[in-house]
Each structure stands twice: as structure tokens, then as C-alpha cells.
Amino acid sequence: xxxxxxxxxxxxxxxxxxxxxxxxxxxxxxxxxxxxxxxxxxxxxxxxxxxxxxxxxxxxxxxxxxxxxxxxxxxxxxxxxx
Amino acid sequence: xxxxxxxxxxxxxxxxxxxxxxxxxxxxxxxxxxxxxxxxxxxxxxxxxxxxxxxxxxxxxxxxxxxxxxxxxxxxxxxxxxxxxxxxxxxxxxxxxxxxxxxxxxxxxxxxxxxxxxxxxxxxxxxxxxxxxxxxxxxxxxxxxxxxxxxxxxxxxxxxxxxxxxxxxxxxxxxxxxxxxxxxxxxxxxxxxxxxxxxxxxxxxxxxxxxxxxxxxxxxxxxxxxxxxxxxxxxxxxxxxxxxxxxxxxxxxxxxxxxxxxxxxxxxxxxxxxxxxxxxxxxxxxxxxxxxxxxxxxxxxxxxxxxxxxxxxxxxxxxxxxxxxxxxxxxxxxxxxxxxxxxxxxxxxxxxxxxxxxxxxxxxxxxxxxxxxxxxxxxxxxxxxxxxxxxxxxxxxxxxxxxxxx
Amino acid sequence: xxxxxxxxxxxxxxxxxxxxxxxxxxxxxxxxxxxxxxxxxxxxxxxxxxxxxxxxxxxxxxxxxxxxxxxxxxxxxxxxxxxxxxxxxxxxxxxxxxxxxxxxxxxxxxxxxxxxxxxxxxxxxxxxxxxxxxxxxxxxxxxxxxxxxxxxxxxxxxxxxxxxxxxxxxxxxxxxxxxxxxxxxxxxxxxxxxxxxxxxxxxxxxxxxxxxxxxxxxxxxxxxxxxxxxxxxxxxxxxxxxxxxxxxxxxxxxxxxxxxxxxxxxxxxxxxxxxxxxxxxxxxxxxxxxxxxxxxxxxxxxxxxxxxxxxxxxxxxxxxxxxxxxxxxxxxxxxxxxxxxxxxxxxxxxxxxxxxxxxxxxxxxxxxxxxxxxxxxxxxxxxxxxxxxxxxxxxxxx
Numbered sequence: 027x028x029x030x031x032x033x034x035x036x037x038x039x040x041x042x043x044x045x046x047x048x049x050x051x052x053x054x055x056x057x058x059x060x061x062x063x064x065x066x067x068x069x070x071x072x073x074x075x076x077x078x079x080x081x082x083x084x085x086x087x088x089x090x091x092x093x094x095x096x097x098x099x100x101x102x103x104x105x106x107x108x
Numbered sequence: 109x110x111x112x113x114x115x116x117x118x119x120x121x122x123x124x125x126x127x128x129x130x131x132x133x134x135x136x137x138x139x140x141x142x143x144x145x146x147x148x149x150x151x152x153x154x155x156x157x158x159x160x161x162x163x164x165x166x167x168x169x170x171x172x173x174x175x176x177x178x179x180x181x182x183x184x185x186x187x188x189x190x191x192x193x194x195x196x197x198x199x200x201x202x203x204x205x206x207x208x209x210x211x212x213x214x215x216x217x218x219x220x221x222x223x224x225x226x227x228x229x230x231x232x233x234x235x236x237x238x239x240x241x242x243x244x245x246x247x248x249x250x251x252x253x254x255x256x257x258x259x260x261x262x263x264x265x266x267x268x269x270x271x272x273x274x275x276x277x278x279x280x281x282x283x284x285x286x287x288x289x290x291x292x293x294x295x296x297x298x299x300x301x302x303x304x305x306x307x308x309x310x311x312x313x314x315x316x317x318x319x320x321x322x323x324x325x326x327x328x329x330x331x332x333x334x335x336x337x338x339x340x341x342x343x344x345x346x347x348x349x350x351x352x353x354x355x356x357x358x359x360x361x362x363x364x365x366x367x368x369x370x371x372x373x374x375x376x377x378x379x380x381x382x383x384x385x386x387x388x389x390x391x392x393x394x395x396x397x398x399x400x401x402x403x404x405x406x407x408x409x410x411x412x413x414x415x416x417x418x419x420x421x422x423x424x425x426x427x428x429x430x431x432x433x434x435x436x437x438x439x440x441x442x443x444x445x446x447x448x449x450x451x452x453x454x455x456x457x458x459x460x461x462x463x464x465x466x467x468x469x470x471x472x473x474x475x476x477x478x479x480x481x482x483x484x485x486x487x488x489x490x491x492x493x494x495x496x497x498x499x500x501x502x503x504x505x506x507x508x509x510x511x512x513x514x
Numbered sequence: 515x516x517x518x519x520x521x522x523x524x525x526x527x528x529x530x531x532x533x534x535x536x537x538x539x540x541x542x543x544x545x546x547x548x549x550x551x552x553x554x555x556x557x558x559x560x561x562x563x564x565x566x567x568x569x570x571x572x573x574x575x576x577x578x579x580x581x582x583x584x585x586x587x588x589x590x591x592x593x594x595x596x597x598x599x600x601x602x603x604x605x606x607x608x609x610x611x612x613x614x615x616x617x618x619x620x621x622x623x624x625x626x627x628x629x630x631x632x633x634x635x636x637x638x639x640x641x642x643x644x645x646x647x648x649x650x651x652x653x654x655x656x657x658x659x660x661x662x663x664x665x666x667x668x669x670x671x672x673x674x675x676x677x678x679x680x681x682x683x684x685x686x687x688x689x690x691x692x693x694x695x696x697x698x699x700x701x702x703x704x705x706x707x708x709x710x711x712x713x714x715x716x717x718x719x720x721x722x723x724x725x726x727x728x729x730x731x732x733x734x735x736x737x738x739x740x741x742x743x744x745x746x747x748x749x750x751x752x753x754x755x756x757x758x759x760x761x762x763x764x765x766x767x768x769x770x771x772x773x774x775x776x777x778x779x780x781x782x783x784x785x786x787x788x789x790x791x792x793x794x795x796x797x798x799x800x801x802x803x804x805x806x807x808x809x810x811x812x813x814x815x816x817x818x819x820x821x822x823x824x825x826x827x828x829x830x831x832x833x834x835x836x837x838x839x840x841x842x843x844x845x846x847x848x849x850x851x852x853x854x855x856x857x858x859x860x861x862x863x864x865x866x867x868x869x870x871x872x873x874x875x876x877x878x879x880x881x882x883x884x885x886x887x888x889x890x891x892x893x894x895x896x897x898x899x900x901x902x903x904x905x906x907x908x909x910x911x912x
Contacts, residue, residue: 041644043582060580062370067313067643075639083314153638206773206787215650217672219626222708232634235558235711243712248619248651249674253902257776262784265774265903266680267672269621269651277669281684284691305626308633309646364693365610366668368659371647380665383610501647502656504668 030077031096037072038092041065051092069095079103113283113360114513116353117196117341119188120453122440123159123334127168128191132457138466138485140439142320142332145302153307155316159334159441160302174254179218179245180335182254185299188337188449189255192295196341196353200259203351209264209291210252211281212339213274213298214445215501217248217267220303251299263291272405273500274298275338275448279508280362282342292347297339297449306333306444313372315409321442322469323406323435324413324477331407334441338449340456357456358511360493361392367503373411374499378418381505385423385495388507394493396424399431401464401482401489403451403496406435407442412499417477432489434467434482448498448506455494455510463488515795518766519686520756520912521858523602523749525594525700527575528852529565529742529842532597538859541841542885544870548729548740548843554707561719563727565742565843566705578661583644585624586743587704590848591616591654592661594745595698599662602749603761604696611695613666613688616655616702617681618847619674619899622648623706654702666694672847673772674899675810677701678746679850679907683770685750695755700747701848709846710741720813729844731811731837732818732881734874739812742843746851748858753912765861765893769795769908776902781817785824785896785904792894792906793828800908803892804833806860808853810898811837811869812844817900822877832880834888836860840870850897850905857893857909864890 031051039046042061055061055069063086070081073095079102081089089095118128124141125131134141145158161184166175169187178186189210193200222228222242230237249267256265264285268278275298282294310316315330322328340359348355365384367375374381389396404416421428436454437443443450454465464482473481494510526532529547530540540547548565556562572581575593584592595614599605604612625648632641647653652670659668667688673680678701685699713719720727720738730736756763771791775784793800807825811818825835838856845852856867865887875881893909 043580060578062373064313064372064583064643064647071312071639071642210774217651222626222630228630228634231708232631238711238715240715243715246712247674247901248621249672249677249899249901249903253774256774257902260776262773262776262787264772265673266772267651269670269672270668271650271652271656274651281669284687288687288690290687304633305629305649308629308638308641309643309649311638312641312643312646364613364667364669366613366656366659366665368609368663368665368668371653371656371660500652501650502652502659502668504652504656 030099033076034095034099035092037076038069041069053091055090073099077103111287112345113286113342114345114348114355115340115357115359115456116343116348116355117192118453118456119191119195120338120450121161121188122336122443122450123161124440126161126163126165135436135439135454135465136463136486138468140468155311155318157332158302159332161335178250178254179221180301181214181218181299182251184301184335184337185212185251186254186258188297188339189295192339192341193259203293205260206262207292208261209285209294210255210261211266211268211278211294211296212252213268213278213448214251214300215271215274216300216303216306216444218246218250219305220301221245223304255295270504271500271502272444273448273498273504273506274445276496276498276506276508277364279340279452280364280506283359283362286342286344292343294342295339296342297337297452298446299337300335300444300446302333302335317408320469321408321438323408323438323467324473325470326472326474328408330409332441334443336440336443336446336450338446338453340452355513357459358513360394360509360511361388362508363388363391364506369503371502374415374503376411376415378415378422381415381419381499382422384505384507385419388509392509394509397427399493399495400491401458401494402431402433403455403494404433404435405497405499406437408437413477417479420479429480431480432464432482433479434465436465438468451496452508455496458491458494459510459512462491515690515769518753518768519689519750520753520763521748521765522751522756522761522763523598525597525747527570527590527594528744529567534859538863541838541867544868545841546870559710559714560721561714561727564705564740567743576661584657585622585645585648587622587702588648588654588657590704590745591702592658594700594702594747595658596662598698598747598749604749607695609663610665612664613668613694613697614655614659614664615669615671615681615684615697615699617671617677618702619672619677620703620709621651622653623708624704625649627708673903674901675846676850676897676899676903676905677847679854679895679897679905680772682748682851682854682907683772683905686767686770689750689752696749696751698747698749700745701851702745703743703845703847705741705743728871729813729840730871731813731839731869732822732876733872734876736813736815736818739814740843742845744845744848746848746855763912765858766910766912767907768910770906772905774902782820782824785898786828788904788906789828789894792908800892801829802831804829804894805890806834806836806866806893808856808893808895809835809837810896812839819876822879826877826879834866835879835881836867837869853897854895854907857895860890861893861909861911
């Protein structure tokens with residue numbers, strides 16, 4: 027089974043129209059990858075659906091890179107299973 | 109080119125008032141018109157709040173045929189235009205109808221036509237069942253054309269579509285048509301009917317407010333979507349005086365620019381909007397220290413309100429707390445293309461009555477966004493100059509300036 | 515108008531090509547690139563064909579990397595406007611003084627239906643926000659401004675099928691009032707399933723077996739219009755500005771008119787009135803000076819006759835007449851801009867482009883059916899929407 031980071035990266039890659047190998051996990055969604063808030067919300071919607079978690083609007087500015095998204099998703103899933 | 113443009117008629121309706129007088133009365137008294145949108149929007153929809161005109165009395169303004177054939181946006185526009193033309197006391201039979209122009213703004217236009225009569229279900233399951241009205245009413249230019257048609261106007265007639273700034277944009281372009289000598293009279297403003305699409309769209313980018321529209325408030329969440337229409341009748345001063353028309357205000361000038369940055373987010377440091385205000389003041393020949401009231405765009409989204417507060421600070425410098433300001437979107441929601449038209453009507457009525465609309469739902473102003481908000485109802489003041497601001501999707505910005513006519 | 519406005523740049527995204535040479539050659543040789551529609555199902559329709567653009571490569575024209583959220587009509591607009599800017603060498607001009615006016619009848623209809631489709635499939639939570647910004651009328655024009663950094667006035671106008679020419683008129687007006695140094699104006703439209711269904715249901719489209727489905731402007735055998743798509747944009751500026759910048763001028767706009775007709779029984783009179791207004795230039799009647807009329811014939815049974823009668827009533831000296839819809843189809847909101855393009859290129863090349871598929875004209879007026887080299891100095895461009903909007907532009911050789 028794919029690691030979470032790979033699944034997250036695939037969602038982001040699809041949203042920003044790049045191959046997974048074409049960008050890094052610490053590149054900023056807006057500043058480095060040319061996306062904006064609309065794409066940001068698209069990614070959040072897909073992450074919620076894929077992992078069964080709820081991501082608050084106030085969390086959005088804290089998850090601007092693949093790694094930060096993975097952190098949040100892991101944290102949310104851990105809270106849910108406790 | 110040196111013609112002076114004046115306002116000789118106005119009409120508006122929104123969720124808190126289904127005709128000009130009840131609307132203005134509700135506005136001055138800080139009354140909102142929100143309702144539970146269950147009866148309109150899918151009951152599964154998470155956000156139930158909207159600014160629907162529950163008591164739209166179409167038959168008071170429209171013929172039976174117009175009600176049957178026109179999309180709701182066109183109906184609302186026709187209602188406001190009818191009130192405005194009546195207010196202007198224009199003798200339709202005496203004026204040269206080839207020199208009456210109609211410019212109306214809208215954002216969603218006739219999108220309701222592809223929602224009514226189970227359109228979506230039929231479109232995706234059985235095309236034969238799609239009603240012919242889903243085709244014939246889907247015609248955005250019918251919004252201005254319905255007005256031209258009803259009154260037999262044969263001049264310029266078009267839809268101006270700069271999103272949330274379109275109503276205000278139409279008014280600015282109305283000034284230009286008169287100055288260019290292309291029209292003696294311009295019926296202009298905006299109209300928007302509530303439809304599902306912006307609810308879905310704004311919900312997907314989490315910009316809908318769940319409880320209320322609270323511009324500049326610390327806890328503001330976003331917009332409440334409303335519907336309505338606001339229309340002005342503009343003429344050159346000479347034309348109005350020659351026919352003995354009542355002059356309600358001067359429309360002294362306007363400006364338009366574009367952020368050219370992002371399709372949904374404004375340039376939050378306010379620089380572009382400050383430039384817009386500066387150009388408008390110069391175009392109108394009015395000093396910023398003589399602005400008494402500003403009708404804010406004030407949608408209630410975090411980014412718009414930040415942009416607007418920054419723009420006013422930049423443009424007004426040390427005097428940014430001098431002009432009184434308020435956003436009527438706090439009471440009627442964001443009516444998109446109609447907003448600029450409705451806000452033009454309240455600008456004129458503020459000058460007429462020497463009273464300013466309040467802003468409601470302001471419990472605690474967001475730190476850094478403080479302005480001289482009007483929060484009292486029925487607040488009287490000496491109002492000589494009013495600035496009306498509109499900022500549309502795509503960074504299309506418009507400002508218009510109204511002055512007291514002496 | 516108190517002064518002429520110069521056309522200094524062209525932007526063409528069309529079924530006939532993506533530059534003026536290809537467009538000219540294909541129009542000249544009466545190319546008909548209509549084809550069976552393959553991008554959506556036509557099984558429930560009477561019509562089967564249109565004039566789609568099949569070889570459009572947006573990355574050849576658009577500079578930003580991330581173009582996925584842009585629908586086709588927006589890609590057309592960005593591409594066409596960018597081409598016009600480059601053609602006029604406006605890249606290094608102060609962009610606070612460069613604005614844009616876009617005209618379209620159906621705008622971001624793809625984006626609108628994308629939201630509907632995702633909602634229909636999965637409800638509220640399935641709605642993707644990606645195409646939401648594309649649903650507002652000014653999305654195309656605003657995205658063009660974002661791409662080319664145009665911070666001057668940005669407008670989007672809709673007069674139905676007359677939108678493209680109305681957009682050019684608005685661009686002229688902004689320049690006459692000195693609100694910009696240059697205005698990039700034009701029209702854009704995309705072929706879409708809903709639009710095709712609409713006109714098919716309303717019996718406006720040509721249809722039939724054995725080559726019956728044809729766009730035959732002004733022909734006795736015409737049986738309806740056919741749809742096309744594309745974008746056509748122009749860089750407009752004052753003649754002084756063009757001189758100062760030392761850029762070539764394709765042609766000059768010396769007058770315009772636009773109006774509305776509220777009475778279904780007076781379509782012809784209203785259209786004549788619009789033409790006559792455009793032909794009155796500072797008190798001088800230009801009727802006899804017109805060498806060419808670019809007419810809005812589209813193959814519609816009633817409308818083509820009305821247009822032809824209006825032209826017959828307005829001109830006594832039998833000027834040449836052309837129409838491009840036999841080659842392009844009806845590009846709806848872009849069509850008025852393509853009509854202006856025909857006029858500009860005829861002036862530039864001193865020749866008249868022919869009407870495609872016209873063998874038996876409905877009136878004995880001077881329709882050009884074979885390419886003809888001749889003096890072309892003054893051209894009247896017309897555009898018309900059957901709901902009542904008319905627009906005309908008077909063009910002159912510089």
C-alpha cells in the first residue's frame with residue numbers, strides 16, 4: 027500500500043498539473059508551484075475525501091507544502107483512531 | 109465632453125425591501141432581509157442563509173408576458189428600472205428613444221435558466237425532457253434588452269459583465285456615453301437573481317458565512333449571497349433642466365483599473381485600489397477631505413475587507429478616519445452584479461435625505477481594519493460627496509463619485 | 515468621432531489558422547473546414563457538424579505554466595489578445611494605460627457546466643472549485659489581463675452575437691475619452707454541447723443528409739446556420755500614438771454606431787438606422803464612398819434576407835459584399851470581431867474576400883463569390899444579434 031506521502035503528493039501533482047517527480051515536498055504551493063487559494067481548496071477537498079478527515083479553513087495556511095499536508099493528515103488520522 | 113451628468117431617477121429592491129422606499133427604510137433602520145434558503149436551495153445544502161427577495165411582486169412592474177418569458181435576473185432589473193424611470197418622470201412619448209441607452213451589469217446573468225424545471229437532472233439523464241425555456245431564457249443580454257424593449261428604447265443597450273463590479277461599471281460607462289454625445293439619457297445599474305451556482309462555488313472555496321455577513325468584523329467568515337437590482341437614470345444637466353426633471357445628485361466622475369494579479373484574490377496591500385480612488389477623485393475634481401460618506405464594497409471576506417481598509421489608509425493618508433463608511437452588504441448580502449447598482453441608489457438617497465446607511469453585525473472590528481464605521485441607525489450628517497467602491501473577481505475595480513446638486 | 519483610431523495589432527485564433535496569412539489564404543480560397551463533431555454526442559440532434567478548431571495548442575500562445583484551470587474560451591482570449599499585443603509591439607508600453615474589452619455571448623459556459631456536472635455526480639462536497647472562477651462573465655478578459663499584466667480598464671460586454679464588434683466599439687470609446695493609451699478589444703467563443711443543443715432545438719441550425727448541412731450565406735438554398743468558435747482581437751490606439759511609437763497601422767476606425775431594436779417587426783429598419791448612423795461622419799454621408807460591406811449573413815432563412823434588404827436599401831451604388839460564415843461558421847460573440855478582421859485584411863491586401871457556398875444569391879446585390887483584387891478604401895463592418903442588438907464600424911485605409 028502506498029505510503030501516505032505518496033498519496034498526498036499524487037493529489038497535489040494532479041491539482042497543479044505536474045508529475046510527482048517534478049517538484050519537491052517542501053516547495054510552497056503558491057510561491058514555488060504557481061498555485062493559488064482556489065487550487066489550495068481543491069487539494070483540501072481531495073485530501074478530506076481520500077483520508078476521511080476534516081481540515082478546517084484555519085488550517086489551510088499551515089499546509090502549504092506536501093510535507094506539512096502529510097503531517098496534518100497523520101495527526102488528524104491519529105486523533106480519529108484514539 | 110464637458111457635459112455634466114446628473115441623476116434624475118433611481119430604483120432598487122433587495123431582500124429587505126421589495127421596492128425603493130421600503131428598501132431604503134429598511135437600510136436606514138439597519139434591517140437585514142436574510143432568510144432560510146431551504147425553499148430555494150437543495151435542503152441538503154450546508155449553508156442555509158441567503159438574501160432571497162421572498163416577496164417579489166413581479167406583477168406590480170411586469171406584464172404577464174414578461175413574467176412568463178424573462179429569467180428572474182431580467183425581471184428584477186426590469187422592476188428596478190421601471191421604478192427608476194417612474195421616479196425620473198421622463199415623458200417616454202416625448203424623448204428621442206434612439207438616444208436612450210441601457211447598460212446593466214450582472215455576474216451570473218440568466219444562469220437560473222439552466223437550473224429551473226429540473227434542467228440539471230434532465231440534461232444528464234434525458235435531453236429530450238429539457239424544457240425549451242431552459243434554452244430561450246438563457247440569454248444574458250436580455251437583462252438590459254428587456255428594459256429597452258419594455259420602454260421602446262432604440263439606443264445603445266448592453267450588458268457589462270465585470271463580476272461584482274459590473275453594476276458600478278455600468279454607471280461609469282453611462283457617464284461616458286453622455287459625455288461622448290451617444291445618449292441623452294442612460295438607464296444603468298445592475299441586476300442579479302439568486303441561483304445555485306455561486307453557492308456551490310463559494311462553498312467550495314469556503315467563502316460563505318454560516319450565520320451572517322459581518323464585514324470588517326474580527327470573526328467574519330465570508331459572504332451571504334443575495335439578489336436584487338439597483339438602477340439609476342442619468343442625463344446631462346442641460347437635458348434634465350430643459351425638460352424640467354428633478355435632479356437628485358451630480359455624478360461627478362468615476363475610475364476603473366485592474367489588479368491583473370489573481371482571478372479571485374485582490375492585491376491585499378491596497379495599492380491598486382488606492383490608485384483607483386485617487387484617479388476617481390481627480391476625474392471628479394473633488395478633494396479627498398471633502399468625501400463625507402463611502403459606500404464600501406465590504407463583502408465580509410477576510411481578503412476583501414483587508415484590501416479595502418489598506419486602500420483607504422493609503423489614499424486618505426492621515427485622514428483615513430474622516431469619512432463615514434459602511435457596507436450595506438451586511439444587510440442584504442452580496443448581490444454581485446446588482447451590488448454596484450444598489451449601492452449607487454443608496455449613495456443618491458443618502459445625499460437626498462442627508463442620512464447614512466449603517467453597517468450591522470459589527471461586534472468587534474478586526475484589529476488593523478478600523479475605519480469610521482456608521483453603526484447608528486437613521487444617522488443624519490451633512491453629506492455633500494459620496495464615494496462608491498466596487499471590486500470584482502479578476503481584480504476589476506470601479507469607483508464612482510456622487511455629489512449634492514445645488 | 516473627433517479623431518480616427520488606428521488598428522495596430524491583430525490576434526487570430528480561428529478554424530482558418532492562427533495568423534493573418536493563413537486566415538487570408540484560407541478565406542481567399544474559400545476553404546470550408548466544417549466537420550462532424552467528435553467532442554460531444556450529437557445523436558439526439560438534427561445537426562451533426564460545426565466549425566471546430568482542432569489543432570489549437572495553447573502553450574504556443576500562453577506563457578504561464580499552469581493552464582489547467584482555464585477553460586477553452588479563456589485560452590482563446592488569452593492567446594488572441596496576446597498575439598494582438600505582440601503584433602502591435604505594445605509589450606514595453608506602460609501597462610497602467612493598456613486596457614482590455616472582451617465580448618462574448620456565452621462566456622465560460624464550459625466552467626458553468628463543469629460545476630453542474632460535479633454537483634450532479636456527487637452533491638455539494640463533490641463540487642470542484644477549479645473552474646468556479648471561470649464561471650463569471652469577465653473571467654476570460656481578466657485572465658488575459660493577468661497574463662499580459664494589463665492594469666488599465668478591463669471590461670466584458672455582451673450584446674449576444676454582436677458582442678465582438680461591441681467590444682471593439684467600447685475600446686474605441688475608452689480611447690476617445692483618453693482613459694487608456696491602447697485598448698485590446700475583441701471577441702471569443704467556444705463551441706459547446708449546450709449551445710449546439712439550444713440552436714438545434716430552436717431549429718436554427720442547418721441539417722440534412724447528402725451535403726444539405728452547409729452554411730450558405732445569402733444563398734437561395736440556405737437552411738440554417740452552423741456554429742464555429744475562436745477568438746479575434748485587435749490592438750487599438752490613437753493615430754498619434756501609433757505615429758509616435760512608429761508602428762504600422764492596418765486601418766483606421768473613423769466612425770461607429772450601436773443600437774437596439776425593441777420591435778420584432780422592425781428588424782430591417784433598425785439595422786438600416788444603425789448603418790446610416792455609422793455612415794454619417796461629422797455631417798458627411800459616406801454611403802457612396804463605401805467599397806465593401808462585411809455583412810452578417812449566416813445562412814438563416816429570415817435573417818439573411820433582412821440583412822440583404824437592409825444593405826440594398828442603404829446603398830445605391832452597388833458596393834461589394836462579403837461574409838465569412840461559410841468558412842468560419844457563426845462564432846457568436848466573436849463573429850463581429852472576425853467581421854472586422856475581414857475588413858482590415860481586405861484593406862491591407864487591396865482585394866475582396868469571397869463568400870463561401872454562395873451560388874444563387876437571394877437578392878441582386880454585389881455579393882463577391884470569387885476573390886477579386888480591387889481598390890478598397892472604405893469598408894462598413896456590420897454585426898447583428900437577432901434579439902435586437904446591432905453594431906457597425908466604419909473602417910478606412912490609413
